Amino acid sequence: xxxxxxxxxxxxxxxxxxxxxxPERLGEPQWRAFDADRPDFNGALAQFAIxxxxxxxxxxxxxxxxxxxxxxxxxxxxxxxxxPVAAAFNLDGDGSRFMQDLGLGAEGVAVNGIGxxxxxxxxxxxxxxxxxxxxxxxxxxxxxxxCAATALFALQLNAPAGGAGHRTGLRGGGPLTTLVLGPGEAxxxxxxxxxxxxxxxxxxxxxxAELSEAQxxxxxxxxxxxxxxxxxxxxxxxxxxxxxxxxxxRRIRLDLDNLASGNCDICSRDSDALISSYSTKNNxxxxxxxxxxxxxxxxxxxxxxxxxxxxxxxxxYRHWLAWVLGATNNGKSATRVAQVVTRAx
Numbered sequence: 001x002x003x004x005x006x007x008x009x010x011x012x013x014x015x016x017x018x019x020x021x022x023p024e025r026l027g028e029p030q031w032r033a034f035d036a037d038r039p040d041f042n043g044a045l046a047q048f049a050i051x052x053x054x055x056x057x058x059x060x061x062x063x064x065x066x067x068x069x070x071x072x073x074x075x076x077x078x079x080x081x082x083x084p085v086a087a088a089f090n091l092d093g094d095g096s097r098f099m100q101d102l103g104l105g106a107e108g109v110a111v112n113g114i115g116x117x118x119x120x121x122x123x124x125x126x127x128x129x130x131x132x133x134x135x136x137x138x139x140x141x142x143x144x145x146x147c148a149a150t151a152l153f154a155l156q157l158n159a160p161a162g163g164a165g166h167r168t169g170l171r172g173g174g175p176l177t178t179l180v181l182g183p184g185e186a187x188x189x190x191x192x193x194x195x196x197x198x199x200x201x202x203x204x205x206x207x208x209a210e211l212s213e214a215q216x217x218x219x220x221x222x223x224x225x226x227x228x229x230x231x232x233x234x235x236x237x238x239x240x241x242x243x244x245x246x247x248x249x250r251r252i253r254l255d256l257d258n259l260a261s262g263n264c265d266i267c268s269r270d271s272d273a274l275i276s277s278y279s280t281k282n283n284x285x286x287x288x289x290x291x292x293x294x295x296x297x298x299x300x301x302x303x304x305x306x307x308x309x310x311x312x313x314x315x316x317y318r319h320w321l322a323w324v325l326g327a328t329n330n331g332k333s334a335t336r337v338a339q340v341v342t343r344a345x
Contacts, residue, residue: 001145003089003098004052004082008146009045010035010267011188020146023052024079027072031188036150037266040119044154046179047295050195051245055217056081059198069182072189088218091149092256096221099152101251101284103223109279111255115140115265117151117278119158119174142274144264148254151266159249166280167249170287171307177295178323178337180344195295195340205339206292207241217242224251224285233288244293251284294339297323305336 001008007020012035021031026049034042058081059065073081091098118140143151160173169175182190203209208216215222217240228234236244254275261272290304298305308323321327322335325345337345 001091001149002086003091003149004086008149009049010037010146023049023082024075026053026192027074027078027189029072029187029189033188033191037268038118040154040158041147041150041266043177044150044157046192047157047177047245048150048153049192050179050295051242052082053192053196054202055242055245056085057196057199057202059196060200061198065193065196065198069190069193072187072193085214085218088214088221091145091254097254098149098220099156099246099248100220100253101224101248101281102220103225104251104253104279104281109281111277111279113141114143114148114151114254114276114278117143117148117155117252119155119160140265142260142262142265142276144267144269144271145273145275146269147264147266148275152252152254155252156248156250162250164282166282167284167286169249170244170247170291171293171296172309174309175293175296176308176310176323178297178341179295180340194344197294197340197343201343203241205241205244205294206236207239207243208237209241211238211240213240216240218246219243219248219285224248228285231283231286233286235289236291244291247285247287249285249287251281253279255279292339297338297341298336300334300336308335 004023007022009021009023009026011019011021011031012033013019013030014032018035019031025031034045036042036045059068088096089098090096096102157169158174159167159169161168179191180194182194215226216238219227219239227238255277256275258276259272260274260276262274263270264274292298292305293307296307298307323337324341326337327335
């Protein structure tokens with residue numbers, strides 16, 4: 001399965017009907033929203049699409065950007081954008097796989113049920129203490145390839161603390177993402193495109209645009225030791241700006257040798273390639289230092305700017321103002337809005 005060539009993305013049309021499409025069809029005006037069966041999946045699909053568009057777009061200035069906002073690109077145009085990076089989006093195969101560690105090996109590897117990919121699944125200590133009262137174990141035991149790909153990407157995006165050496169993402173565990181929506185009755189393309197910038201602005205956002213080696217954008221295309229020393233750290237200056245959208249803190253390899261037939265436990269679609277387990281290992285990409293992700297707001301501390309994380313009490317109006325307009329706190333600290341929000345304003 002290739003995530004750029006196969007129809008794996010669920011979207012909803014203007015009549016409320018679900019369709020499964022390839023990424024090259026995202027510009028079609030009838031799509032209104034992503035239509036996965038979990039809210040975290042819809043968030044992950046939005047960030048996947050934004051990252052893919054931002055990584056590949058050749059748009060050189062704001063005039064070209066506005067033209068594509070008014071008249072979305074057709075499938076042939078998007079296919080031309082995406083094809084140079086298609087090899088990075090194979091979900092299966094013997095070599096590199098999307099968001100999966102190429103050098104995982106067999107030593108020190110743990111095998112988990114596929115349900116553990118979900119960010120709300122009970123952790124090891126919860127299961128050991130028989131404390132999974134609300135989110136029960138073993139509710140998800142088999143996923144189709146589409147749902148497995150989405151769950152994998154959602155975990156790499158949000159990556160909560162997972163024990164010794166099981167890393168959080170470059171925005172920490174469970175970061176807040178703020179996306180800009182298109183005006184009025186905007187379609188899905190316009191909502192996505194509001195969060196994509198012209199190429200010169202994108203390349204200047206951080207990282208080193210001169211690092212054109214594909215693995216500097218898509219870390220799963222080689223062994224992570226090519227970027228980060230064993231048990232070392234990775235700084236933003238060591239990677240291409242596109243890496244911000246494709247960070248891979250967790251070392252994971254889906255088990256694609258023992259597939260089954262049946263219904264997916266999330267989308268309920270029939271599949272003859274259900275995935276039931278994956279292998280994992282610690283000491284993945286260790287993102288340290290000052291990283292600035294274009295889709296997250298940041299707050300000021302004595303140690304520098306850190307990404308905002310939602311708190312258990314939930315966000316209120318006072319939080320929303322800071323995430324949209326920025327804020328200061330009696331001159332002592334500040335909140336800085338996401339780069340995409342700054343651009344929209």
